[in-house]
Structure formats: structure tokens, C-alpha cells
Amino acid sequence: MSAVSLAFLGLGGLSLLLLLASFRFRHLGRLGRLGHLGHLGRFSHRLRLPGRRSQGFSLPVTSGFLGGFGFGGAIAIEATHRSGPAALLVGAVAGVVVGVPLAWAAGRFVAAVAGMHTDATPESAGVVGAIGVVISEIPVGGLGQVRLSYAGQPMKFNARADGPLALGVRVLVIGVPTPTSVLVTPLQAVLNLEEGS
Template identity: 35%
Template sequence: MTTFMVIGLVGLGLLLVSLVVGDLFDGALDALGGDAFSSAVVGAFVAATGFGAAAVQGAVGTALAIPVGLVTGSAFAWFAWWLTRLLSDGSSDSTPTTDDTIGRDGRVITQIPADGLGVVDILVGGHTMRLNARAEHPIEPGTPVHVTSVLSPTSVTVAPVWPEIA
């Protein structure tokens, strides 16, 4: 049991170092398949293998504790790989652009005159974008609007949102 506990603690140590320092195997194991052999995955595998085997060794003996530990380690390694991939593939890193506002709803901040520009706030990916806006007809402040096109990197064309019919 002591051997399996030491294996589990080594795995936890590897996970802790990976959390603080970053991926220890960055670039070293790229030929083996991307994130499948990151330090987080290897640490999860080693820790779960050691602790899983230690948990069942008293009940089933060492001969069966090793396969149980390996299955437990594989399950935790897969979960660490999945979680790492999920976090690294997040698309929230990009800065929203004016093109991202097309089809979004917003609210008029300053009046949009018939022949000029007003100001609207549009929410895109959790970011409020304040843009100049042009419309076919005058629109009063506070009116909900819908972005129909982009005029420039700082201005859009909007139309009032039609009220829902009950």
C-alpha cells in the first residue's frame, strides 16, 4: 500500500508543478500526439493509478490492485486530456470586431438623426461596443435597435427592433 501511495503522491506533485510552472513536457513529446502526453495528463494518470490501486489493495490484493489502478489512472488521464483540450480550444480570446455586431441587438445612446450619426451600444461576447450608427429614419435614445450592416470599423447601420405582438 505504501508503494501505491508514494506513486499517487508523485502524481499529485507533478500536477502541482504543472499548475504552477506550466507544461513540463512542452515540445518534448510533440511526436506522440499533442495534448495526450501533457504534464497534466501524465500527472493525473500517475496520481489516480497510485491512489486507485492503494484504495483496493487491502480488499483484492496486489495482483488485482494494479489493473484497477491502471483503469482508474486511464479514466482520470482521459478526463484531464478532455478538460485541457476544452480550455485550450476556447474562442473567447479574440477581440470582437465591428463585423461581429451584424445581426446583434443594441440600444441607442445618443439620438440618430435622419441625415447623421448617433451612438449605439452593442453587446458582443460579453464586451459592450460603443459605435457610431446611421439609420434610415431618426431614432430616439433608449430605443432597441438591430445592426443591419457595417459602414466602417467604427460605425454601423441599424434599424429599430419591432415590438413583439402578444
Template identity: 35%
Template sequence: MDTATLVFLIVGGLGVAVLAVGLLGGEILHFGDVGADGPVSLEMVAGFAGTFGFAAAIANELIGAGSPGLVVAATAIGVTAAVPAGWLTMRLSRAARDMPTDATPTRTDLIGSLGVVITPIHPGGYGEIRVRVGGQPVKLSARANQPIPLGAQVFVVEAPSDTSVVVEQTPPVQ
């Protein structure tokens, strides 16, 4: 392996490392501002550099670059491979960053939901109920004014905290 190939591999490795930091830890470590990226993002530059380095190293080894002209040819091949890879990296990172998501459920979303008692509720004490929030089953501590037996259907009337509710038993279906 000659010096040019080693340099290309180092550039490719640094590109991959910067891409990993940008995708996985950029916002955690506060590297850059997502709104200040403009047309060129950190992910795009890293994707370009990684692809350029590895493609140029492969080309350099395959053409047996020993002269400066062949190293320039390997560099051109690396740039040719890196331009679409950088563009694709930019598109994919923007799509992931701008992906719409549902709002996070809050305790006000619990009020009015129906649930089932999974641990009996005693007067003045807590039991447990299971409700569905956002389509997912959630187990909550529950209290009520009167005792409610295991398996009874309940209606949430108040949510004093994110993990506890006040319930009333619903009439049995006939």
C-alpha cells in the same frame, strides 16, 4: 502506518500534483508540447501514478503488509487499479483537448446585425445599442449621422472597433 504505505501515498500525491499541473497549467507554463505527447501523455502518466500510489497504499494497509511478498501483492493491486485509470485519464484529457468549439466572434460579425438603442444617439456623439452576437446580448457604443431615440431599432453598417459601431435607424414596422 509502515514505510511502504508512506511511499505509496507520496507516489499518489505526486501523481495528483502532476495531473493538476498538466490539466490546469501545462499549456500556460509550457510544460511539454501537446503534439509531441505521442501515445503517452503527461496526464496519463500522472493519472496512472496517482491511482497506483493510492490504490497500493490502501491495499497495503488492508492486507497488513509486513513482508516483502505482501508489499509486492499491494504493488500488483495498485498496478491493476492504475492501468484502467491511466487509460481513462488519457481518453478524457484527449476529449477535452480536441473538443470542437465555435469560432470567436469578431467585429466583422457585427456588421449587418440588428440592435436596439438603449442610450439615445446624438449627432456627432455616441449612444449605446444592444445587439446579439453568437446568441449573447452585447452592449456597444454607437454613432449615427442623425439622432436616434431610445428604443429604436437600428442596423449596424460599420464596425470601426470591437466595441463601437456605426448604425442606421430601420424604418418602423407598420
């Protein structure tokens, strides 16, 4: 293996270190100012060029280019069995041909992950109308507990009702006085009212 191939492989290896650094320093950058590490964390997110809008030169994009340039160049040199200046030229051309699309793909991937749609944060007011079950008896004028399916997860809420409710009674949430408590009514009573209408 020629020295030129080793140099290109070294650039490819550097790209892997940059990729690891982008994960590490991005995490440190979110913690606030930690000396130079915090500044590197913010740098890893986006590099601003003078006189231009924010460009997509993040560490993952740079790492993608260097990886494609280094490893692509080394493969091209070894595949063509070139040496000296010809090896450098072949490696550089092949590196750019492989590195540019890889950098673009890395940028698109990072942008897609950063802009990924997430569900809205569930709010306790969203449980009005939910059906649950009493898991701790609800006394007259006191608090008991109910289990509801909330945002796809079973959750416990403190509960009040107009009358006492025994363990295991199915209930309907009719109000949310606080984020951790609900007003409930027996589900059977609601169903009987609908049948009588």
C-alpha cells in the same frame, strides 16, 4: 503501517505533486522560453517517444497512473495484511489494476477538454440586422451611440444614420463601416415599409 505501504503512499503523494506541476508548468510553457521551466511546460503537454508517433504520456496521465498505483497498492496491502515480498507483489498488482484505468480516464478527460467545441469568435459584421436602441442622440452627419445585443451581451457601438435620431428610438443595423461603428435606420420606418408593400 508497513514500510511497503508507506512507499506506495509516497508514490500516491508524488502523483498529486505531478498533477499540480502539470497545471503550473503548462502555464509557464505558454509564456515562451523560460529556461528549464519553459521546457518542462512543453514536456507536460506531450512526451514524444523515439521512432513512434506522439503518445499520450502527459503529466495528468502520468499523475493518474501513479496515483492509482500508489494509493491502490497501499489500500490492497493494508486490506490483505501482507508484509515483506508478498506485500510488494500484492501492492504492485493492485496498483497496476487501479492505475491503468485511471491513467486512461485521465487521458480521455484531458483530450475531451482540449477538444471541446467553442463558439466562433463574434465579428462586428454579425450585427447587421440586429435591433437596438439609441442611447446617445445621433445628429445629422455626426455620431451617436446605440446599444445592441451582440453575441448575447449588451454592447455599445458608435452609430450614424441618414437623419437625426432621438434618445430611445429603436433602430435596425443596416451596415458596419468599421468594427466599432454601425449604420442604423429607425425600426419603425422599416416596419412601415413592410406594411406598405
